[in-house]
Amino acid sequence: xxxxxxxxxxxxLVSPLGHTPSALWQALAEGRSGVGTLEHLxxxxxxxxxxxxxxxxxxxxxxxxxxxxxxxxxxxxxGVAALELAVRDAQLGESAPGTPPAGLDPARxxxxxxxxxxxxxxxxxxxxxDLSYGTEGLDLGIFGADGIATINPLWLLKSxxxxxxxxxxxxxxxxxxNANICMSGTGGLMAVGEAFHCIRHGRADVxxxxxxxxxxDEERLESFEPxxxxxxxxxxxxxxxxxxxxxHAGFVAAEGGAFVVLEEMERAxxxxxxxxxxxRGYGSAATGLGxxxxxxxEGFAGAMQAALADARLExxxxxxxxxxxxxxxxxxxxxxxxxxxVLTSRSAYTPVTAVKSYTxxxxxxxxPLELIAALGALAPGGAVPAILNCExxxxxxxxxxxxxxxxxxxxxxxxxxxxxxxxxxxxxxxxQVAEQVRA
Amino acid sequence: MTGLGAITPLxxxxxxxxxxxxxxxxGVSTLSxxxxxTFETRIGGEVKNFSPEQARRQAPAEVAEALDRKNAFGWVAxxxxxxxxxxxxxxxxxxxxxxxxxxALGTEGRRDSLLPELAQRKLRATDLVERRSVLAQxxxxxxxxxxxxxxxxALAAQFGARGPITTISTACTSSSQAIGxxxxxxxHGEADIMLAGGAECLMEPTMVAxxxxxxxxxxxxxxxxxxxxxxxxxRDGFVLAEGGAMLVLEDAWHAYRRGARIxxxxxxxxxxxxxxxxxxxxPDGQGPLIAMKAALxxxxxxxxxxxxxxxxxxxTIQNDAxxxxxxxxxxxxxxARIPVSxxxxxxxxxxxxxxxxxxxxxxxxxxxxxxPPTINYEHPDPACDLDYVPNHGRTQSLRTVVSNSFGFxxxxxxxxxxxxxx
Numbered sequence: 001x002x003x004x005x006x007x008x009x010x011x012x013l014v015s016p017l018g019h020t021p022s023a024l025w026q027a028l029a030e031g032r033s034g035v036g037t038l039e040h041l042x043x044x045x046x047x048x049x050x051x052x053x054x055x056x057x058x059x060x061x062x063x064x065x066x067x068x069x070x071x072x073x074x075x076x077x078x079g080v081a082a083l084e085l086a087v088r089d090a091q092l093g094e095s096a097p098g099t100p101p102a103g104l105d106p107a108r109x110x111x112x113x114x115x116x117x118x119x120x121x122x123x124x125x126x127x128x129x130d131l132s133y134g135t136e137g138l139d140l141g142i143f144g145a146d147g148i149a150t151i152n153p154l155w156l157l158k159s160x161x162x163x164x165x166x167x168x169x170x171x172x173x174x175x176x177x178n179a180n181i182c183m184s185g186t187g188g189l190m191a192v193g194e195a196f197h198c199i200r201h202g203r204a205d206v207x208x209x210x211x212x213x214x215x216x217d218e219e220r221l222e223s224f225e226p227x228x229x230x231x232x233x234x235x236x237x238x239x240x241x242x243x244x245x246x247x248h249a250g251f252v253a254a255e256g257g258a259f260v261v262l263e264e265m266e267r268a269x270x271x272x273x274x275x276x277x278x279x280r281g282y283g284s285a286a287t288g289l290g291x292x293x294x295x296x297x298e299g300f301a302g303a304m305q306a307a308l309a310d311a312r313l314e315x316x317x318x319x320x321x322x323x324x325x326x327x328x329x330x331x332x333x334x335x336x337x338x339x340x341x342v343l344t345s346r347s348a349y350t351p352v353t354a355v356k357s358y359t360x361x362x363x364x365x366x367x368p369l370e371l372i373a374a375l376g377a378l379a380p381g382g383a384v385p386a387i388l389n390c391e392x393x394x395x396x397x398x399x400x401x402x403x404x405x406x407x408x409x410x411x412x413x414x415x416x417x418x419x420x421x422x423x424x425x426x427x428x429x430x431x432q433v434a435e436q437v438r439a
Numbered sequence: 440m441t442g443l444g445a446i447t448p449l450x451x452x453x454x455x456x457x458x459x460x461x462x463x464x465x466g467v468s469t470l471s472x473x474x475x476x477t478f479e480t481r482i483g484g485e486v487k488n489f490s491p492e493q494a495r496r497q498a499p500a501e502v503a504e505a506l507d508r509k510n511a512f513g514w515v516a517x518x519x520x521x522x523x524x525x526x527x528x529x530x531x532x533x534x535x536x537x538x539x540x541x542x543a544l545g546t547e548g549r550r551d552s553l554l555p556e557l558a559q560r561k562l563r564a565t566d567l568v569e570r571r572s573v574l575a576q577x578x579x580x581x582x583x584x585x586x587x588x589x590x591x592x593a594l595a596a597q598f599g600a601r602g603p604i605t606t607i608s609t610a611c612t613s614s615s616q617a618i619g620x621x622x623x624x625x626x627h628g629e630a631d632i633m634l635a636g637g638a639e640c641l642m643e644p645t646m647v648a649x650x651x652x653x654x655x656x657x658x659x660x661x662x663x664x665x666x667x668x669x670x671x672x673x674r675d676g677f678v679l680a681e682g683g684a685m686l687v688l689e690d691a692w693h694a695y696r697r698g699a700r701i702x703x704x705x706x707x708x709x710x711x712x713x714x715x716x717x718x719x720x721x722p723d724g725q726g727p728l729i730a731m732k733a734a735l736x737x738x739x740x741x742x743x744x745x746x747x748x749x750x751x752x753x754x755t756i757q758n759d760a761x762x763x764x765x766x767x768x769x770x771x772x773x774x775a776r777i778p779v780s781x782x783x784x785x786x787x788x789x790x791x792x793x794x795x796x797x798x799x800x801x802x803x804x805x806x807x808x809x810x811p812p813t814i815n816y817e818h819p820d821p822a823c824d825l826d827y828v829p830n831h832g833r834t835q836s837l838r839t840v841v842s843n844s845f846g847f848x849x850x851x852x853x854x855x856x857x858x859x860x861x
Contacts, residue, residue, distance in 0.1 A: 098714045098715065106714065107711065107729045107733070111712065115608065117547060117548045117586070117587035117608055118547045118548050118549060118587070118608065125645060128648075140473060140474045140475070140477070140644055141474060141476065141477045142477075143477075143644060143648070144474075144475060144476070144477030144478040144479075144644075144648075145477040147648075148478070148479075148648045148651060148652065151648065151649075151652055152652075153652040153653065153654075154652075154653075155649055155652060156646075156649030156650060156652065156653055157653065157717055157718065157847070159649070160610065160717070160847060160848055161547055161548075161587065161608035161609075161610070162608055162609045162610060162846075162847075162848040162850065163717075163848065165609065165712070165848060165850070166712075166717055166848040166849055169712040169713070169714040169849055170714055172714075173714050174712060174714055175711050175712055175713065175714050175725070175726060175729055176710075176711060176712070176729075177710050177711070177733075178609070178616075178710060178711070178712045178850055179607050179609065179616050179620065179710070179850075180607060180608050180609045180848075180850070181605055181606065181607055182547070182548070182587035182588060182606045182607070182608045183587075183588050183591070183604075183605055183606055184586070184588055190605060194620075197623075197627070201627075203733075223585070283629070284603045284604070284605075285538065285601060285602065285603065285604075286541070286542075286595045286600055286601045286602065286603075286604040287601075294592065298601065299601075302538060302601060306629065420588070421586070421588070421592075422586070422587075422588025422589070422591055422592050422604070422606065423588075423591070423592045423595055423596075423604065424588075424591075424604045424605070
């Protein structure tokens with residue numbers, strides 16, 4: 001069977017750089033950072049006041065039912081908002097919850113989500129545990145007899161790892177292939193990659209895919225703080241995230257969601273859909289027995305080579321790289337080495353950028369967000385954004401880091417990289433189409 | 440499938456688990472891992488005589504730190520599966536390239552496990568400053584134990600896997616989808632060998648509390664061994680269980696060339712999602728039906744060729760009726776003549792690991808020409824009127840077996856297994 005071509009026909013985001021693709025592309029073109037101070041979030045015990053927060057977010061615009069809203073933690077709300085925006089953007093047609101738009105076979109709508117995993121409302125549990133103290137500390141006898149009954153009966157559902165996947169299925173009445181991938185910062189890009197392969201191999205006509213995360217709450221920050229990977233300084237906000245710079249000081253905690261709608265190309269064209277780009281290749285690889293962070297040059301190179309092979313392309317076919325650019329020294333060095341190795345003689349001429357210098361790290365949300373960022377470069381009049389704060393490239397290796405201001409030019413194909421704490425990397429290649437949407 | 444490994448409430452190995460299933464033994468008992476005496480449900484399928492220390496002592500240091508109870512189950516099962524495949528060292532074995540070895544797991548992270556630990560130290564969990572001072576003493580990478588991807592990372596390190604690695608969390612369907620993911624990677628040439636499976640441990644006060652609050656668990660505390668009774672009219676909910684189950688999947692030509700023993704062929708996979716309600720099964724069985732049909736189509740088979748169905752059969756009122764409806768719609772008049780059994784009647788519900796243990800049981804059923812029973816089946820339910828292989832297993836030659844998994848959130852997975860023919 002001839003593989004199908006796969007178009008991106010909808011994008012949705014709620015991010016530190018705004019909630020529309022044009023806001024995102026404009027901020028990147030202007031070199032405007034989305035990292036700021038976090039006073040509004042009340043994170044008193046967090047050691048830094050700096051993060052990539054989503055601002056002006058009104059969940060009620062996306063989730064009208066108050067009961068449903070109560071079931072959602074902040075990261076889930078961000079994810080659901082992003083998927084809602086992507087679905088609206090694709091203009092697949094109206095439909096009631098749990099039913100598909102006219103002309104779509106529910107069994108051929110796929111949904112793939114990159115998720116942080118099981119993440120409950122801890123405060124609710126803490127209250128119940130607090131009520132269950134005897135003279136010898138926590139008394140499970142009291143907890144069982146009296147404590148449990150004080151917890152919201154839906155507490156466990158609220159923590160469900162695949163809750164956003166459920167809401168994707170409800171939004172479009174999607175009943176086809178699906179998965180909820182929990183691989184830290186790689187999960188979102190893997191979700192898009194798996195959805196892409198699903199349509200390519202004829203198992204679905206349409207797919208919704210993306211990722212979401214919020215690191216900006218006490219529990220998540222507590223769990224990441226000991227890793228030594230987080231930015232914990234208190235310098236200027238816009239200067240905190242420094243990928244590929246000698247001063248890399250850890251990744252800036254951030255939040256957001258980003259989703260895309262993928263569609264079989266002929267179907268998209270037949271309905272006159274707006275096409276943002278074509279997905280060409282996807283690959284993933286493990287980093288092996290890792291250092292910390294668990295990134296290695298072999299891991300990055302393995303994913304990039306797998307994506308190129310999947311696309312039947314060579315390194316010289318790439319016009320830009322949207323790097324993982326974690327802003328952690330070991331990870332940036334591993335990725336730069338891998339780029340040098342994969343791009344070979346083209347490494348001095350292939351622009352490399354790092355969107356995390358603008359947004360901080362959205363983990364599972366970052367890959368899809370950076371894919372949407374890359375679509376901005378493919379459009380006529382598009383540009384590859386400069387890496388913010390990349391004053392003294394490290395490692396240098398003669399790579400073409402975009403610095404100072406955005407690079408204008410004709411960019412036909414871009415590769416997007418993602419890596420995560422679970423020791424997995426992924427790469428995705430996206431290509432311009434004839435009727436490319438203007439940036 | 441060239442390697443199988445399992446640790447379950449029925450035993451610490453595949454062989455011990457299979458013996459338990461053949462004997463119709465139930466692994467459910469009164470909970471002993473914590474004091475559940477005042478809990479509304481105080482039974483579960485525990486893995487007996489096991490401590491994660493056993494696994495930690497054997498594992499390399501950087502792997503050992505990721506092994507909490509759940510991950511230790513996964514590690515033990517993976518060891519057995521690789522040894523069974525004749526690949527004890529993973530990518531270290533002769534002729535195995537690390538970049539062609541991948542891992543796909545169905546499991547979840549459990550941050551909440553920290554809470555009772557804090558509580559035991561007499562710390563008011565709401566006292567932020569003190570809590571943080573305790574957390575600051577937690578070894579930097581201990582969170583690997585609590586993250587969903589910690590087990591995948593540990594197993595990749597242990598076995599030198601450098602190919603595609605993933606972790607899927609779709610509740611009870613996780614490891615079925617992980618096996619499907621692995622099949623896909625091998626078919627499309629991204630890997631020669633995939634370790635696929637799941638690990639689960641929900642025997643924590645907070646998680647048991649969560650399931651109690653949803654009203655999902657059996658309250659048959661007085662009769663633990665009779666509590667998991669799929670398809671029986673008196674069923675009142677599922678029974679949580681723990682354990683690990685892992686399979687080595689291998690490109691058939693790769694397996695043949697190295698002279699590996701082939702247990703059976705993984706012939707097809709289908710997945711769907713209900714788009715219905717978060718915890719409820721659709722009464723019309725539509726989602727499960729799509730998954731079964733897709734799996735058969737993927738395997739190039741028709742409903743006529745299925746000899747046995749290893750059901751999801753959780754022992755909840757809704758699931759068992761919904762699954763029965765889906766089977767009837769998929770197989771038509773043939774449905775009444777196809778043996779359908781739920782081995783959860785013996786193992787309990789291993790949630791994230793359920794799809795993987797039932798994949799192993801389906802494989803063994805083909806290999807041993809034996810259909811394990813649904814035990815505790817006493818009262819026929821008009822809503823469940825198929826041949827559930829009640830209480831006694833059957834010796835029967837099997838060529839094709841379907842295994843179902845359905846989960847909270849609505850994801851479904853069906854796997855098709857075939858007797859291997861070169």
